[in-house]
Amino acid sequence: MALSNRAHRKALLLTLSATAVAATLTVPAQASPAPPAALTWKPCASAAGATECATLSVPMDYRDPRGQRVDLAVSRLRGADSPAKRGTLLVIPGGPGGSGVARLATKGAELRKQTGGAYDIVAFDPRGVGGSTQADCGISDDDREITHLRPWPGPDGDITANIARARRVATACQTDGGAMLRNISTANEVRDIESLRTALGEEKLSAWGVSYGTYVGAVYAQKYPHRTDRWVLDSSGDPDPNRVERGWSANMSAAADDSFPDFAAWAADPSRDRAHRLAERAEDVRPMFLELAAKLDAAPRKFADPAHFPLTGNRLRQALQQGLYTKNSFEPLAELILAARDTTGPLKVRDVLPGGPLGQSETAVVVGTLCNDVSWPHDLRSYARAVTADRARHPLTAGMPVGVMPCAFWKTAPTDKPVRITPRGPSNILMIQNLRDPSTPHRGALEMRRSLGDRARLVTVDSGGHGAYLANGNACGDRAVTDFLTTGRRPAGDVVCPKQ
Template sequence: MTHRTRRALVLALSVSAAATTLTALAGPAAGVPSAPPALSWRPCAQPGGPTDQECADLPVPLDYRDPDGPQLTLAVSRLRSEHPEARRGTLLVIPGGPGGSGVRRLTQQGKALRGQLGGAYDIVSLDPRGVGGSTRATCGLPAEDRHLVTLRAWPAPDGGIGENVARARRTAEACARNGGAVLRGLTTANEVRDIDRFRRALGEARLSAYGVSYGTYVGAVYAQKYPERTDRWVMDSNDDPDPRRVARRWLENMARGAEDRFPDFAAWAADPARAPEGLRLAGRPEDVRPLFLALAAELDRAPRETTTKGVPLTGNRLRQAMQLALYNDASFDGLALLMRQAGDPKATPVLPPDLAGPLSDEDAAAVMAVVCNDVRWPTSVAAHERAVAEHRVRYPLTAGMPVNIGPCSFWKDRPAEKPTRITDDGPSNILMIQNRRDPATPHVGALRMRAALGDRARLVTVERGGHGVYLGTGNACGDRTVTTFLLTGQRPERDVTCPDA
């Protein structure tokens, strides 16, 4: 899963109005699409990114059971090898999410990847359907239902979920009314099919890959469906691939992830080095957690006005700010400052940008649709009430949100196909890498992915916290292990651990 909301440029849907009336979508392919047309590459460099980044548009079937029927358009991007004589293949960057932009990730990480890989690959990525420059879908949601703190189902201060039930129901109804065939086609299975169509358009017999967060699940499904088309496969920040639960399990695991990770923030916030910055919150690490919980409870009772008119700092907004800040040590100062402001009656809190305003309707639709379309969710309100009550005691940092009811429980369309079961049947060419204390995809979930893959994979565990490892944390051991695998194909003989260095 991505750790920042996406506000990409909204493009008009390229599919005809008639196509949106289709009702049967994305089941197992009944035919093979005709060969995709040659990609017409054009410059698309963005500030801060590689100067030679190229972009193109890839047509894909709206419904793979009608492969030559109505088409969607995917935005795809490429960085050609700087040293063609050293090139050995193509590396696909699979973004996280659901809702993450591969084109943007290539812009952000392309230089670092090139620095490690020395021209061994053309590096490519795509915006999945529903995301960024690809064909979008909408639900027609009001702004108040598109804030991250309302898209995530945080319970009421007393633990009640009545408001969550009402919002989830109206959100699902709006998506059913306005989303059409494009929204119903936003699934992991279709992203995997789209990746394979991209492979064909590139003229590659096999792909290597580097997937992050939700991208590891996409990568695992691709490797299960098309094992003979995989070369060297890197999966960074993994979670449980249980086909009965899929994203339900990922969301639930966030409660454990926050508990695993929060001590890192507590140690940082109690360090005397924070004092000159005015960000030392307590004299001892063990005092930071009760301080946070007390501040959230006080904001539950009395929300504070912020510099964003009409958007108060509530207990749940503080909890959501905490959950986001745990992804990266670089975000700790922002959370500490917000806690300082929350505890100072003379201060006016400043909300982080991701919490100050709503997502676009298209981004909200993309985030929800994949998780709701992939698998059926439980519908019992009473069962959710019991789960929330139990989680609020067991995992107070996340206050029941990870097991609360959401739009998927009222989703109008059944999943078009069953999720893929990940197994040990396939080539042994997968390298997993994982932080020990990951707030979004905790280590316990990665162990389940590792067990499912069996001898196909090796797992590198890095003894640190945060979400995302390769080229993102400065861990020399982890970076070296991944780079060596991508360049030489050599993996550790068994699962290994890298120290936090």
């Protein structure tokens, strides 16, 4: 998770790694909260059609179940009232910081159609974002601009500004984020899903997790295997406890290299109109792009719309990385490149990136999840060395994926150690993955597949983009997932769906 621009912003902030030892998510027996009350459903105030909304109250800190509470916004699209109805299918959003309610609004109707109304389709906004109790670190607008929050180094690879910014953000979140920020983590999102299952009155859940949501889904299936029915993991990262989160970000360097040829071929297609064709040959697009980014490093361009940040080299690189998420972004990306290359004066084309800063709540949830989940290196010299090496190997991403994040200055250790995903549990997981994913590369999905063993089957789709099911028009991949959700049948072994 094609993804919306807002979903891109959240999914793009996926990152980073860990040095923690594997363990299961555990809550002391004496801390187990009382079962949540049943949900009270009512028509959603802001959604058309048959979508219903409810609020679920859960503990802020599951170690203190009688303490402070947080509210989770929940939405539901009811299935058909028939004997064939199977139960509840949970949509787990990406991010961290993605809204499940928003994803249900964009994908729910198609998912219901594909599954023939066999499920009540349910989603929720994770704690901290959307309609749930929101998190807020009080981070400045400038520090929440996407090419600042993500650690794009200076034109010469200098990370001094990244260090200062990461330190400011870490200080803001740990000083002003309060108990809410301290209790944002994958572990607590998994516990919230279990609370939601209980409130729904379901013995088991089926699920469709996308991007970061695949990690949440895999951890839930590891901790509560007897509560899973039909489980779909779409666009997975490497779940190894030594590589989650920081390693996910680092993987994006090679992932951009994997997926860029799709854009280059599109942009050099002889049938492309002059407003979008960037070069005569596909092999000329990459050097042209790198040259343009270097020029913008030296002389940024302003937009006619003052709401947009200037187009720097790093902002163009970020626009590329984001544009590779879906073919729907190829046209505006090509328009931006042509305008920056061939015109003078203020840019009057669409900016691929959002004009303003990321929201306070989504920024806080991204930072809180990444930094609370795992321990990060604190040696700043190691980041400088990594950026230098990565810039040389992968100039499209210029060292950003291995740069300094606020977690380098985090002062508290993770409350929960990351979970090791294992083959122990029911064989009821279907993975689907694009071969050229710019965010969660195929090599990471292979690690998830190896970790799950016979519990899973992997459907590889010969496609670029981030998000495979109901995303890129590949009938083979869509059919495999739909068949699994409606009949329970999985392929006998891993399969590859050809390009379409």
